[in-house]
Amino acid sequence: MSKYAVLYSEKIKEYDLGHVLTQDRYQNFIDLFQEKLGSHPDFDIIAPPSATDDDLKLIHTQEYIQRIDQLRGLDPFDTPLSPGLVRAAKLLAGAGKLAGELVYSGEYQKAFVVGGGVQHATRSREKGFGVFSDIGICAENLKRNFGVTRILMIDTDAHAGEGLYEIFATDSQVLFISLHQDPRTLYPGKGFIHEIGRDEGEGYSINIPLPPQSGARVYELALQKIFVPLAEEFQPQIILMVDGSDPHYTDRITRMGLTLAGIRMVGNIISCKADELCGGKMVDFIGSGYSSNPQIVSLGWLASIAGVTGVDLEVSEPQPIPPEFQSDYGLAEVQKVVEVIRKQLSPYWRCFSN
């Protein structure tokens, strides 16, 4: 029996905004995946269904769903609502829901949502090229229809997942951790350390801003000092991850310093905790990446899959890594940030109380 489901449909190519999010990215990735892992017995490619209105209502308001369906012109902010993009967004939402079910039911140990990881959209507004919250729908479906009460959501995309933060800020059944480029230097300008959730969910949201150019040692430190102890105390029943290629040092939109090996390591640390704490149950949403070298977007997604599954596969950097990205850049600053976050969260978590 295969262990890993890769949710992918040709129709996702309609998620084409004509610039950084071009349709080539999906075809390029699936071509690379087929070449490297297409005949591997542990992987199945599964075409997801579109989300129904009832699926979307797990997170979004009726009014919002109707507004999107009616396509009332362009978003005044930043997300053009072409019919193709809306169809693709429903497909991603359907993929997120199905991925959670396949993993939680035990049919597959882990699942990957190709093109997924909508992290900026909220319950009632499209944002940052995201329309329907695939990961939010995945989580809410597991809570409501499968009785799951402890979901760990970790977002390592270079942008802060402020839409996800907003959706789950008052929810103590979802522990949300976001590692991202310092919001003073990048869209969406949110995700500061004082944003820790509110009401019932206070202490269940953790924002970890990292300085531009942060390298692998910085991510490793933040994960080992914050993610690992929190995961051990929270004891998740499943881990959902927002992942992708935009923390890579060649990215045109962001300025982080991970290499492909770094992206792989991040996925591996998180996956090892899933193996240890929740029978390996994990869904990885891989969608970001705007590198000046288009190969890097696909290679980053493949590196994520390699890290999360531990599959024996070489994923090598297509170009030499400049020396400034091979360093521990940002480590001293992040050691301080980590200590402040641990102290701030100590009233909520025993693991940070000493």
Ligand SMILES: [Zn+2]
């Ligand atoms: Zn991003």
